[in-house]
Amino acid sequence: MADLHEAAEPLLFGAIPPVMIVSASMAVLLLILVWKKVPALLTSGLDKQIAAIRAQLEEARALRAEAEQLRADYAARIAGAEKDAEAMLGHARHEADLIISRATEATAAMITRREKMANDKIAAAEQSAVDDLRHRAAQAATAAATHLIAAQHGADADRALVDGAIQGLAN
Numbered sequence: 001m002a003d004l005h006e007a008a009e010p011l012l013f014g015a016i017p018p019v020m021i022v023s024a025s026m027a028v029l030l031l032i033l034v035w036k037k038v039p040a041l042l043t044s045g046l047d048k049q050i051a052a053i054r055a056q057l058e059e060a061r062a063l064r065a066e067a068e069q070l071r072a073d074y075a076a077r078i079a080g081a082e083k084d085a086e087a088m089l090g091h092a093r094h095e096a097d098l099i100i101s102r103a104t105e106a107t108a109a110m111i112t113r114r115e116k117m118a119n120d121k122i123a124a125a126e127q128s129a130v131d132d133l134r135h136r137a138a139q140a141a142t143a144a145a146t147h148l149i150a151a152q153h154g155a156d157a158d159r160a161l162v163d164g165a166i167q168g169l170a171n
Contacts, residue, residue, distance in 0.1 A: 012021055033039065153161070 011017055
């Protein structure tokens with residue numbers, strides 16, 4: 001009964017087992033591949049792919065270096081812009097301080113000028129009042145003297161007075 005379960009293996013030409021046939025086929029296939037230079041084609045194809053990958057890697061490195069350079073340039077520009085902004089802000093503050101100091105000086109000078117003008121106007125008004133008072137006092141004194149002379153002196157007294165003045169001049 002052992003024979004029923006065991007199957008006989010087919011043989012080529014009655015003596016070559018299938019393993020030998022497969023091995024011989026593989027050897028023939030490999031010899032054909034070598035004869036047609038398939039391994040050289042495969043290696044040259046792989047070499048081309050390796051060269052293409054290397055070129056892509058070099059290009060990627062160059063792009064990365066360029067990107068890093070651009071990033072550094074932009075970082076420097078940003079830093080420069082921040083410094084420029086700080087300088088502009090400092091300059092604006094300085095200009096504002098100058099404007100404020102100039103305005104303060106101009107205001108102080110204007111106040112001084114206006115005080116002087118007011119003092120000059122007051123002094124002129126005082127002088128005008130004093131001159132007006134002197135003029136009125138002189139008019140009042142003249143009027144009083146005229147009235148007194150007219151009341152106390154007559155034509156005879158005037159002649160005596162004029163004659164005495166002339167003789168005082170002659171001597």
